């Protein structure tokens with residue numbers, strides 16, 4: 348399969364119907380799920396019956412150009428997690444969400460920043476994206492730090508009506524980056 352994107356250290360490719368075990372293993376780590384569900388793993392049948400079919404349906408809807416993509420280390424081929432570049436359910440195609448969920452073994456090596464930088468470049472230069480947003484819990488300092496390193500701006504703190512988990516009393520934060528901001532942040536060639 349043609350890669351979706353390559354970076355210096357990572358290959359990103361579309362998920363296939365055979366990839367449920369990768370997603371199940373990723374979501375089985377309470378540390379990975381801490382700021383998503385309070386640490387609760389995703390049930391394997393939810394991955395098989397909902398999450399993976401939704402990912403594949405997204406490729407059909409957006410012609411394989413946008414969606415959730417699997418990331419692998421070039422050196423050795425280990426699955427490190429996923430990235431997302433995807434419009435809202437009914438949103439315009441030029442306003443997309445950026446996100447990432449990486450295996451604990453891959454944390455702290457700059458992978459989230461590296462993969463996201465490449466996705467921003469692809470979105471803004473190839474896919475006609477005008478605005479990228481990213482949401483995370485206020486207390487998810489690592490995730491916020493990635494957004495800040497990407498040059499994104501904190502535009503909102505809000506309190507969704509969700510089942511409370513540790514830290515959710517501080518709310519969720521939204522960061523944004525426009526194509527104009529991104530272009531002016533690129534070094535002159």
Ligand SMILES: CC(C)(COP(=O)(O)OP(=O)(O)OC[C@H]1O[C@@H](n2cnc3c(N)ncnc32)[C@H](O)[C@@H]1OP(=O)(O)O)[C@@H](O)C(=O)NCCC(=O)NCCS
Pocket residue numbers: 378379380382383428446447448449450453454455456457458459460461482483484487488489490492493
């Ligand atoms: C958040 C996550 C994607 C970060 O991935 P990563 O590859 O380790 O990120 P990077 O190495 O590119 O950058 C992380 C930065 O945050 C910093 N950081 C990490 N944890 C931190 C913390 N608790 N407090 C402050 N800074 C922190 C790192 O030092 C690094 O900054 P630096 O490069 O200036 O040193 C990863 O931990 C993850 O997948 N977590 C589980 C899922 C999740 O929470 N996803 C986001 C939900 S929206």
